[in-house]
Amino acid sequence: MIISGSRFRKTARFFPSLWFLFFILTIFSILPVKSAGTEEIVPGVWKGALVLREVAQEQSSPKLPSYSKDQQSMSLSFEFSLKILSQDRGLLVDIPEQGLYSYPIDEYSFDTQQISFIFDAIEGDEELLFVGTYSSSFLPPLSNHRGAIVGSVRGRSWNGSFYVQRQDSSVDPGSIFLDIPIEDGALPATLVFPLSETPSLDPNSSSDFPLILLVAGAGRADRDGNNVDVPGKNDSLKQLSNMLRMRNVGTLRYDKRGAGEAYKLEKPGRMTSFSEHVRDLSSVIVAAAAIPGHGRLIVAGMNEGAWIAMAALNDERLASLVDGLAVIDASGQSPIETLKQSLAGLDEDLRKKALDAAQSLVQNGVLIDVPAELADFFAPSRKDWLATWLAFDPVETIAKVRIPILLIYGENDLQVSWQEFSMLVEARPEAAIRIVPRMNYMLKEVKSEDENYSAFTDPSFRVPSLLADLLASFAKAQPAPQGFILWH
Known part of the structure; x- marks a missing residue:
């Protein structure tokens, strides 16, 4: 089985059979314990275990792991987490040992007593159907109270069982969760207050703290800086937010x-x-x-988030609400130019067809037919995104922003080149420019190329203190700290 492009790893814990797990659960279930605080399925974080057993080999997938000789009795156990949001917001799944975090579930159904969903993060057409029921008498291992969702898992190549128990709500005392209204719904957000402030939305508050709005980067990056399409997590924006809190700067991320x-x-x-x-x-x-x-409001975007920010702040009405823009590890090269460079290795006819398709999208919003070699890039599902993304020009856009700008670049950024960043510098020569030593594209401090790539999926790599110091000083309208590499 392959989840999100990665095989189940050997670090998974093995069980001779599912009966071993059931035996352990039965022993625990007869011990005297208290009941859980809730006796129904409600939104929140539920944690437990997932146990899978390969079905008979003649029915199994050819892409199953080959590290066990006894394929028919192989069982795997994983930590398993289910975040139930609401009926309209859905479910998110974590399987940490597979580097899978906040995987979105599209097909689901649940009420106060039952839940079912289809897990499709498996290569090919394999799907797993999870069906669970709330049991008030079930006692999970190592838990001191009863009550959990207990159920079965069924698939073509794997069957099994799972349980999850609701965790106590743990809200950071320094933060408040918000829903920010947009034209067709609301965006979940986290407002983190400075260490010196008591969290409050009292309209009569006499506080006057600087606030930085953090805009996540490219792709499906969430408010913590993690991208479900990249195995593992890095927590870059979450770390940065906490560091700014310690410097008495508030943050809003969504x-x-x-x-x-x-x-x-x-x-x-x-x-x-x-x-x-x-x-x-x-x-x-x-x-x-x-x-x-x-008090002062700063918008800070990383890579493509900076593009989104500078485009929004071309609106003078919005710019009047903001005191400064921080652009972090962003390129000045336009997407259309990047596309042209990526096509350099193709034959002339294929390059022309690709550029014709791009121009049709930008000028008319129409997706024309393309050869099979270009079908994935110009897929119908990407039409609206491509049409507006290819039309964007970061140099032209940043030149029109009428508020103070801070340009920040990481010395060890391997994704945005020095030359690409310099295009923004040339467009705004009066902007403050700072190069953060050893910082990479994910805003992490790294010392080698191996660390550079590891930091994309390992939260143990830290955001440089110098970046937090710099942003804090910008938010407070104070002189920048020392220790940066000179721009030349």
């Missing part, structure tokens, strides 16, 4: 449409367009400006 807890806002079979992200951010900026008790 799940973009199609990411994290906002995944259901993206229409099935259609990528959210670049212009839709810009409109959403416009609503978030208005909401941020209305938060009681904040």
Whole structure:
């Protein structure tokens, strides 16, 4: 079985059979314990275990792991987490040992006593059907109270069972969860207050703290900086937010449409367009400006999030609400130019067809037929996104932003080149420019190429303190700290 492009790893715990797990659960279930605080299925984080057993070999997938000689009796056990949001927002699944976090579930059904969903993060057409019921008498291993969702898992190549128990709600005492209204729904967000402030949305607040609105980067990156399409997690924006809190700067970060807890806002079979992200951010900026008790408001975007931010702030009405823009590890090269460079290795006829298709999208919003070699890139599901993304020009856009700009580049950024970043510098030569030593594209401090790539999926790599110091000083309108590499 392959989940999100990765095989089940050997670090998974083995059981001779599912009966071993059932025996353990039965022993625990006869011990005297208290009942759980809830006796029904409600929104929240539910954690437990998933046990899978391969079905008979003649029915199994040819892509199953080959590290066990006894394929027919092989069982795998994983930590398993289910985040139930709401009927309209859906479910998210974590399987940490597979590097899978916040995987969105499209097909699901649940009420107070039953839940079912289809897990499709498996290569090929394999799907697993999870069906569970709330049991008030079930006692999970190592738990001191009863009550959990217990159920079965069925698939073509794997069958098994799972249980999850609701975890106590743990909200950081320094933060508040918000829903930010947009034109067709709401974006989940986290407002983190400075260490010196008591979290409150009291309209009569006398506070005056600086606030930074953090905009996540490319793809389905969520408010913490994690992307479900990249195995593992990095927690870059979550770390940065906590570091700014310690420097008495508040932050607001949100799940973009199609990411994290906002995944259901993206229409099935259609990528959210670049212009839709810009409109959403416009609503978030208005909401941020209305938060009681904040002083200076800074918008800070990383890579493509910076593009979205500069596009939104071309609106003078929005720009009037903001005191500064921080552009972090963003390229000045336009998407259409990037496309041309990526086509360099193709034959002339194929290059022409690709550029014709791109021009048709940009000028008319029409997707013309393309050869099979280009079909994936110009897929119908990507039409609206491509049309607005290919039309974007970061140099032209940043030149029109009428508020102070701070340009930040990571010394060890392997994704945005020095030359690409310099295009933004040339467009705004009066902007403040800082190069953060050892920082990579994911805003992590790394010392080698191996660490650079590992930091994309390993939260143990830290955001540089110098980046947090720099953003804090910008938010407070104070002189920048020392220790940066000179721009030349």
